[in-house]
Amino acid sequence: MRYDLKSARELAIRAxxxxxxxxxxxxxxxxxTVAAECSGRSSVGFAHLPDYLEGFLNGRISTEEPALFFPAPTLIQVDAKGGIAQLGFDRAFEELQTRANAYGVTVFALKNSYTAGELGYYVRRLARKGLVALAATNGSALMATGQSSQAVYGTNPLSFAAPVDNRAPLVIDQASSATAFVNIRQAAERGEMIPEGWAIDEKGLNTMNPREAIKGALLAFGGARGANIALMVEILAAGTTGANWSLDAPSFEEGSYSPGVGLFIVALNPELLAPGFSARIAYQIERLSSKGIHVPGSSFVKEEIDLPSSLVATLEKYCQH
Structure with a gap:
């Protein structure tokens, strides 16, 4: 079903x-949610929204107002109080811009939140204000690494964005795991097999069956390299923010407790170091593109989005609560 962006927002708000x-x-x-759809990340757009809706209904997500603290001029600390990371970021967004422009760099550290959704959303917004940004977030343990068959990390993604003259920001957004958990779940719902190397079953054996993968754990991309990135993300997103480690985070799908995970963002004003930065990036992207290099994040402007009718029916049911 096709929705214009205003109608899509209204549907999400109603639900x-x-x-x-x-x-x-x-x-x-x-x-x-709408921004994720517009950036081509539908798996963390409306497809992920029912997870939030169940979270509201079952008490996993609080609607308390987040608390902001400023422990140093270039540090913004947010306690989401069991709520959504997006609201905490919204509340700090103007101050984050102001301080990054004034001091050159500012760190945003949020704890006690539900999953962050599309991680690229946060850095993309900052890049549109002329800032270079890097973000990391952890989640409930879903990924095993090394010789362990136990899930110890979330999918632990990293995202990066930079402003580019006369076009959309450059945005990189990728998980430390071989795939996102929602892709495993969707494959199970469709009765499709998953590629080898994505997951293990509950016995620690490689599996291509998504239902067995859900009982087991995801795998890191690139083996030890992906696992190392997951650990770096864990230290930034949980260690420095004071949030739950992935091992200690309650499930985002079950129970009545928030995962209580973290979101770490550093925002940098590049013009203070390299005047004309955005123009330099635009030129470099053109050079790379001319050599056949795909540069991620050149998001296109959408006026409408398409949603599966089955998903719309699900959301409409939530609207009846």
Whole structure:
């Protein structure tokens, strides 16, 4: 089913409010959900929204107002109080820009939140304001590494964005795992097999069966290299923010407790170091593109998005709560 962006936002807001979210939380989450669809990340767009709706209904997501603290001029600390990361980021967004422009760099550290959704959403917004940004977030343990068959990390993604003259920002957004958990779940729902190397079953054996993978754990991309990145993300997103380690984070799908995970962002004003930065990046992207290099993040402008009718029907049911 095709929706214009305004109607898509309204659908998301209605479903969130009906499920118990405050209007402020619903608006913040709806904006991020539509943005994920517009950036081509539908797996963390409307397909992920029912996870939030169940979270509201079952008490995994609080609608408390996040608390902001400023322990140093270039540090912004946010306690999401069990709520969504998107609202905490919204509340700090203007201050994050102001301080990054004034001091050259600012760190945003958020704890006690539900999953962050599309990680590229946060850095893309900062890049549109002329800042270079790097973000990391952890989640409930879903990924095993090394010789262990136990899940010890979330998918632990990293995202990066930089402003580019006369075009959309450059955005890189990728998980430390071989794939996102939602892709495993969708494959199970469709009855499709998954590629080898994505996951193991509960016995620690490689599996191509998504239902067995859900009982087991995801695998890191690139073996030890992906595992090392997952650990770096864990230290940034949980260690420096004071959030739950992935091993200690309650499930984002079950129970009545928030995962309580973290979001770490560093924002840099590149013009203070390299005047004309955005123009330099634009020129370099043109050079790379001319050599056949794909440069991620050249998002296109959408006026409409397509949603599966089955997903729309699911969301409409939530609207009836």
């Amino acid at each position: 969130c409010v009906a499920s118990g979210a405050s209007k402020e939380v619903a608006i913040s989450l709806a904006e991020a």
